[in-house]
Amino acid sequence: MQAEAEVASIEKLIRQKMAAKDKAKLENGSSEMAWPVTKNTITTGFHDPDYPYRKIIGEHPAIDVRAAQGSTLRAAADGYVARVKFDGTTSYAYIMIIHNDGLSTVYGHVSAVSVTAEQYVKQGDVIGRTGGYPRSIGAGAFTTGAHLHFEVRKNGIPVNPLNYLP
Numbered sequence: 001m002q003a004e005a006e007v008a009s010i011e012k013l014i015r016q017k018m019a020a021k022d023k024a025k026l027e028n029g030s031s032e033m034a035w036p037v038t039k040n041t042i043t044t045g046f047h048d049p050d051y052p053y054r055k056i057i058g059e060h061p062a063i064d065v066r067a068a069q070g071s072t073l074r075a076a077a078d079g080y081v082a083r084v085k086f087d088g089t090t091s092y093a094y095i096m097i098i099h100n101d102g103l104s105t106v107y108g109h110v111s112a113v114s115v116t117a118e119q120y121v122k123q124g125d126v127i128g129r130t131g132g133y134p135r136s137i138g139a140g141a142f143t144t145g146a147h148l149h150f151e152v153r154k155n156g157i158p159v160n161p162l163n164y165l166p
Helices: 002-020 023-027
Strands: 042-044 063-066 072-074 079-085 094-098 103-108 110-113 126-130 147-154 157-159
Touching: 002 079, 002 094, 002 103, 002 147, 079 103, 094 110, 094 126
Parallel strands: none
Antiparallel strands: 042 063, 063 147, 072 126, 079 094, 094 103, 103 147, 110 126, 147 157
């Protein structure tokens, strides 16, 4: 999947940039995360065997959290915005943030963004709005309803977000 390769590549690049710029600020942060949307129903689990697009795009590297279209989306932890992929069309849109301890987060199916690449954000800062309703802005082709696709990666490898959330 193109987004998967982009995320891994961009994470590596941003981590290299961080080594040269403002690294101390990030390393003093916490790896404890907060829910990026009001905790609600998880509609699809991490590597969920019932994921409807599993045979098309592979394992589900995230959890999907039910969230009304346009819900406020917040940074799960302090970090640097590595990538904002959003063009205002129905193409898949996401925000990626790099955190300390080799962690990064990806917020998918966003319908609006409030941050820019290389911006430092604090846990709880508004970073955008959720989406995911079919044929809506930022939803992409593989969605069944309004929700947040939330990934956590450790050293570039998707891990279960529930291991990092309270």
